[in-house]
Amino acid sequence: MPAARHDTPLAALLADRIRRRGPVTFAEYMRECLYHPLHGYYSRAESRRFADYYTSVDVHPVFGRLLARQFAEMWECLEKPSPFLLVEAGAGVGRLAEHIMAWTETRRPDFHSSLRYVAVERSNARRKQLCDRLAKQIAAGSCESASEIPARIPAGCLFWNELLDAFPVHRVVMQAGAMSEVYVNLRDEAFAEELLPLSTCAITEYFAAQGIALVEGQSAEAGLEVCDWIREVGRRLERGFVLTIDYGHEASELYNELHMxxxxxxxxxxxxGEDFYAAPGEQDLTAHVNFTAIEQWGRRSGLERVGNVSQAEFLMALGKGNDFADLYEAGQSETERLRARLLLKTLIFPEGMGERFRVLIQQKGVSRTGLTGLAGI
Ligand SMILES: C[S@@+](CC[C@H](N)C(=O)[O-])C[C@H]1O[C@@H](n2cnc3c(N)ncnc32)[C@H](O)[C@@H]1O
Incomplete structure (x- = not known):
């Protein structure tokens, strides 16, 4: 079991809580590490971002521009409703929103005039950064910021990039034919893992519903919050699409012998790394997304799978019809254009983000769904 430093403000709070109230599930520990209102990794303003991670959004605006093409097509599939709510959850500081709206404004003013972009970010500090970045669009009424997804989405699309991998997970271990859950306790004043009975029968249901039987000695995560999330999204969406971009697998692969x-x-x-206790609140924690669970729990509130492709297939399908025109800015030199082409490769090459990331699209109440991004399937 990994030893731990208690030198972050959050570590001290968590240790105090465990001393007073006993061990917490790993899911609870992870929730505090990422989302504690003051000391959570994602609760602070985004200053360390590039120190720890970057996402497709940061590689090149072409990522957002190609997504915008897909959203414009979804709007057409829905017969051009106005407003069309485009709800981005986990919008961070609004970079992707900025790329998408800049493209729709200049390239598809017809779509832009129906577009209502809702940038949803739970961190107050990041939401403030987002509002500063998108001040012009917010003033113009084409965008709003929120801490939660709207209660009702009559027509539109909800989407997220690298959101669901940052949802807290329960951890279990199969031992002597039974599942136990990983709790976080204190031993000699350091965080230590302890195996205890499952905190909720929802964990057993989670694996059973997907036909997954863990083998002896196997450790695994159960992403119950993702299940609750997608089911709630399906309830709130009346007509439209849900698009998930993240790294992960189908359940049969996620829980196979390669992921013991x-x-x-x-x-x-x-x-x-694997020292989850080294610096609570100051490190990012993430688990691969289970696409089977997203589909299954989505179906419980009416979301049907349209397709699931690699990010490479998705972006290639959307870009090849226009020779990736969205890569370039007017007046760029040949060197700048070459650099843009190299960055595109990061997004689509298998060894970059192209094959590791997948795009799942679900729909509700849509009769016509020939989406270009899924043309490869
Ligand atoms: C890994 S970051 C990704 C940011 C952005 N989507 C990107 O691609 O650069 C995850 C973001 O989701 C936010 N987040 C996590 N849970 C959320 C929720 N339930 N609703 C809205 N935002 C959430 C976090 O605060 C964080 O800013």
């Missing part, structure tokens, strides 16, 4: 220890990782300074 699970997929949870801690990121610090671009280094992945």
């Amino acid at each position: 220890r699970g997929t949870l990782l801690v990121y610090d300074n671009h280094c992945a």
Whole structure:
């Protein structure tokens, strides 16, 4: 079991709580590490971002521009409703929103005039940064910021990039034919893992519903919050699409013999590690997304799978019809254009983000769904 430093403000709070009230589930520990209102990793203003991680959004605006093409097509599939709510959850500081709206404003003014972009970010500090960045669009009425997804989405699309991998997970271990849950306790004043009975029968249901039987000695994560999230999204969406971009697998692969220890990782300074207790609140914690669970729990509130492709297939399909015109700015030199082409490769090459990331699209109440991004399937 990993030893731990207690030298972050959050570590001291968590240790105090465990001393007073007993061990917490790993899911609870992870929730505090990422989202504690004051000391959570994602609760602070985004200053360390590039120190720990970057996402497709940061590689090049072409990522947002190609997504915008897909959203414009979804709007057409829905017969051009106005407003069309485009709800981005986990919008961070609003970079992707900025790229998408800049493209729709200049390239598809017809779509832009119906577009209502809702940038949803739970961190107050990041939401403030987002509002500063998108001040012009907010003043113009084409965008709003929120801490939660709208209660009702009559027509539109909800989407997220690298959101669901940052949802807290329960961790279990199969031992002597039974599942136990990983709790976080204190031993000699350091955080220590302890195996205890499952905190909720929802964990047993989670694996059973997907036909997953863990083998002896296997550790795994159960992403119950993702299940609750997608089911709630399906309830709130009346007509439209849900688009998830993240790294992960179908359940049959996520829980196979190649993943005997699970997929949870801690990121610090671009280094992945397994010491989840080294610096609570100051390290990113993330687990691979289970696409089977998203589909199954989505179906419980009416979301049907349209397709699931790699990010490479998705971006290639959307870009090839226009020779990736969205890569370039007017008046760029040949060197700048070459640099843009190299950055595109990061997004689509298998060894970059192209094959590791997948795009799942679900729909509700849509009769016509020939989406270009899924044309490869
Ligand atoms: C890994 S970051 C990704 C940010 C952005 N989507 C990108 O691609 O650069 C995850 C973001 O989701 C936010 N977040 C986590 N849970 C959320 C929730 N339930 N609703 C809205 N935002 C959430 C976090 O605060 C954080 O800013």
